[in-house]
Amino acid sequence: MAHCDDGSQYSGDMIAGADGIYSKTHEAMWRAADAVEPDVIPEADREVVFSEYRCLYGIAEGVDGLEL
DSSP states (O other): OOTTTTTTOOOSSSOOOOOOOTTTHHHHHHHHHHSSSSSOGGGGGSOOOOOOHHHHHHHHOOOOTOOO
8 A cells, every 4th residue: 555645545566666766665665575574685785776677669650540
């Protein structure tokens, strides 16, 4: 459950945080993980930012009748 500053709440299977390198989302996930299994996330991993990128794109001719 995500609790927002304006009082709204959202639930789902995934939370995507786009709040930067020192993310409140990361902190919340680390707290949740520590509550279930303390020290499951090594301290060193909390200092490093992991990134993984994938891209899928296509080039095609226009489709008749499709308005953009």
